[in-house]
Amino acid sequence: MESELSPFLFGRTVSNLGFTNREQDLDKLYKNLTQGINTMLISPRRWGKSSLVEKMILELRRKNPEIKVVNLDLFSVSTEEEFLEMFAREIIKASSSVWQEWIQSAKDFFKQLTPILTVGIDPINDFSLGFDWNQLKKHRSEILELPEKLAIDKKCRFVVCLDEFQNLATFKDFEFLEKSMRAIWQRQKSVTYCLYGSKRHMMTDIFNNPSKPFYRFGDIMLLQKIKREKWISFIIESFAKTKKEISPNLAELIPTLMQDHSWYVQQLAHYTWQKTKRKATKMEVQMAFSELIEANSPLYLREVEGLSLTQLNFLKAIAKKEEKLSSMEILLKYRLGTSANVVKNKSILLKADLIDEFDGKLSFLDPAFEYWFLRQYFKQEKTI
Numbered sequence: 192m193e194s195e196l197s198p199f200l201f202g203r204t205v206s207n208l209g210f211t212n213r214e215q216d217l218d219k220l221y222k223n224l225t226q227g228i229n230t231m232l233i234s235p236r237r238w239g240k241s242s243l244v245e246k247m248i249l250e251l252r253r254k255n256p257e258i259k260v261v262n263l264d265l266f267s268v269s270t271e272e273e274f275l276e277m278f279a280r281e282i283i284k285a286s287s288s289v290w291q292e293w294i295q296s297a298k299d300f301f302k303q304l305t306p307i308l309t310v311g312i313d314p315i316n317d318f319s320l321g322f323d324w325n326q327l328k329k330h331r332s333e334i335l336e337l338p339e340k341l342a343i344d345k346k347c348r349f350v351v352c353l354d355e356f357q358n359l360a361t362f363k364d365f366e367f368l369e370k371s372m373r374a375i376w377q378r379q380k381s382v383t384y385c386l387y388g389s390k391r392h393m394m395t396d397i398f399n400n401p402s403k404p405f406y407r408f409g410d411i412m413l414l415q416k417i418k419r420e421k422w423i424s425f426i427i428e429s430f431a432k433t434k435k436e437i438s439p440n441l442a443e444l445i446p447t448l449m450q451d452h453s454w455y456v457q458q459l460a461h462y463t464w465q466k467t468k469r470k471a472t473k474m475e476v477q478m479a480f481s482e483l484i485e486a487n488s489p490l491y492l493r494e495v496e497g498l499s500l501t502q503l504n505f506l507k508a509i510a511k512k513e514e515k516l517s518s519m520e521i522l523l524k525y526r527l528g529t530s531a532n533v534v535k536n537k538s539i540l541l542k543a544d545l546i547d548e549f550d551g552k553l554s555f556l557d558p559a560f561e562y563w564f565l566r567q568y569f570k571q572e573k574t575i
């Protein structure tokens with residue numbers, strides 16, 4: 192009994208077990224990518240982008256095995272060179288299941304570039320391509336063109352998914368790479384791109400700025416939260432599946448407390464489930480809630496440590512639901528600095544995704560961070 196798997200998963204992507212709802216998003220993404228529409232997927236952190244794309248890929252592989260799928264996470268890639276090498280390697284690997292063909296492709300498809308190939312004893316996991324950086328800078332187009340060339344040669348299509356795409360924008364001379372990617376990728380007929388990432392402001396700046404190359408590259412999907420009713424039935428069913436029980440009221444309390452935020456709903460549901468012997472009680476939800484805040488507090492501490500004093504004060508005013516932030520009274524009460532400080536701090540906090548603006552109103556983007564913040568700075572405990 193003790194070792195039963197939790198029906199609630201967090202901390203990694205969910206694509207099979209633990210995945211719920213998102214039927215329409217899944218359908219739209221699937222159709223776009225199989226019909227050749229490049230798609231950009233944007234949402235705040237941990238709402239479920241990577242999970243959705245993984246789920247879509249599972250379906251794509253099952254229903255359309257002739258389409259080659261490449262899924263790269265650019266989170267830990269820190270230079271353009273690294274990116275191009277990884278891109279080339281993974282495209283080549285996806286193009287065939289026979290590793291001898293990878294070597295052939297690497298020999299055939301580069302004209303200006305001379306790849307340095309390494310193949311280990313276990314080629315599937317130990318195959319890499321290296322390039323000379325000076326050559327690469329001049330001929331990066333050869334790498335960016337690779338999927339289309341391979342697709343034509345192998346008479347197949349590619350879907351290329353790049354997670355944390357905005358990370359590329361932190362590279363030195365990103366503008367060159369950006370221009371070449373856009374110019375080359377938009378002409379490709381057999382390759383469709385799914386570009387997604389969490390830094391909403393960076394992503395929007397890349398894709399929704401008329402003066403940038405990637406403007407109108409494809410369809411932009413702004414991923415929304417999963418609906419409360421869906422969470423409620425998911426929680427009730429998941430308890431039932433593991434021979435436990437939760438009342439509809441308590442099952443509703445979980446997504447309500449967590450404002451339907453995917454990660455936190457799963458985390459709170461998991462802690463509650465873990466504490467529940469047979470039927471969940473309010474006490475258990477309360478304890479689970481405290482545990483969640485506790486578990487995440489190192490993260491929140493780090494978050495506030497990176498803030499200036501006026502930014503911190505700005506957050507305090509928002510936590511207290513103040514609206515007229517530039518009024519003299521509020522400026523003084525919360526020590527927000529000058530009204531120019533307010534304007535600047537607002538933009539910084541929005542960019543950092545700490546706050547959100549909706550209908551002209553500012554609020555915390557992360558519900559659990561807000562609970563923690565109120566406890567930390569105002570001794571306000573949330574009782575449920």
Ligand SMILES: Nc1ncnc2c1ncn2[C@@H]1O[C@H](COP(=O)(O)OP(=O)(O)OP(=O)(O)O)[C@@H](O)[C@H]1O
Nearest residue numbers: 200201202211236237238239240241242389453454
């Ligand atoms: N469709 C879903 N059904 C149930 N839970 C989900 C779903 N999507 C996401 N989650 C929950 O949210 C968590 C975060 O999901 P995921 O990593 O896919 O989000 P993300 O938007 O890619 O996050 P990040 O911004 O950190 O890259 C998952 O670990 C899971 O607990």
Ligand SMILES: [Mg+2]
Nearest residue numbers: 240241242354
């Ligand atoms: Mg992700």
